Amino acid sequence: MKAERDYLLALYTSPRDKGNTSLLMDALSDGAREAGYEVQDFRVANMDVRPCRACNACFRDGECVQKDDMQEIYPHLLRAGAVAMAAPIFSMNICAQAKALIDRCQRFWSARYVLGDELVERGRVERRRGFFLSCCGRDKPETFDCTRPVMGYFFYIIRVGKWTPLTFAGVDEAGKIREVEGALDAAAELGRSLRMTQ
Numbered sequence: 001m002k003a004e005r006d007y008l009l010a011l012y013t014s015p016r017d018k019g020n021t022s023l024l025m026d027a028l029s030d031g032a033r034e035a036g037y038e039v040q041d042f043r044v045a046n047m048d049v050r051p052c053r054a055c056n057a058c059f060r061d062g063e064c065v066q067k068d069d070m071q072e073i074y075p076h077l078l079r080a081g082a083v084a085m086a087a088p089i090f091s092m093n094i095c096a097q098a099k100a101l102i103d104r105c106q107r108f109w110s111a112r113y114v115l116g117d118e119l120v121e122r123g124r125v126e127r128r129r130g131f132f133l134s135c136c137g138r139d140k141p142e143t144f145d146c147t148r149p150v151m152g153y154f155f156y157i158i159r160v161g162k163w164t165p166l167t168f169a170g171v172d173e174a175g176k177i178r179e180v181e182g183a184l185d186a187a188a189e190l191g192r193s194l195r196m197t198q
């Protein structure tokens with residue numbers, strides 16, 4: 001297992017392997033490496049991450065009874081020094097792959113609010129950084145408004161103290177983000193900004 005402070009968890013959730021949000025995540029990861037971070041990535045859309053069943057079994061012990069690929073991701077959500085999620089807009093919010101992963105974090109909600117487990121030491125919560133990378137096809141930045149409470153909840157429940165969104169509207173065809181001036185540089189710069197948190 002990597003050391004906790006110096007690695008980035010990079011969650012690619014688009015089903016388009018070389019799509020716009022994936023390119024942003026590649027750039028952010030490169031920047032993070034420049035800042036001395038290792039990168040642990042997951043291609044969530046190619047993994048078996050099922051939706052939450054609302055069985056409430058996690059109320060008993062804070063664990064999820066579904067033994068799918070989410071079990072591989074779980075420890076990193078609390079351990080990584082920084083967590084980035086790249087998720088495109090599908091039907092006016094984050095794609096279902098990203099939302100399923102977030103819903104499966106219900107076990108962390110249960111651990112904290114039912115069982116009283118703080119999950120991450122208080123001093124570390126403030127140091128942990130989050131990033132949200134997104135693109136949408138229509139040229140309206142307010143499309144991302146609906147993602148804010150969802151992503152805010154995600155970072156809150158995995159105990160990431162501060163998160164930064166980087167979103168681009170009017171980006172539809174796969175690879176189009178390369179044509180948006182400064183977009184990939186801005187993502188790389190976010191990765192490089194991790195230097196400040198060491």
Ligand SMILES: Cc1cc2nc3c(=O)[nH]c(=O)nc-3n(C[C@H](O)[C@H](O)[C@H](O)COP(=O)(O)O)c2cc1C
Binds near residue numbers: 088174
């Ligand atoms: C199923 C589906 C639903 C979409 N819904 C929206 C939408 O509601 N609003 C929008 O602006 N773009 C929408 N898009 C366009 C994507 O957000 C856009 O193509 C984005 O660049 C995809 O990012 P990716 O290449 O990382 O997958 C949708 C695309 C798909 C495939």
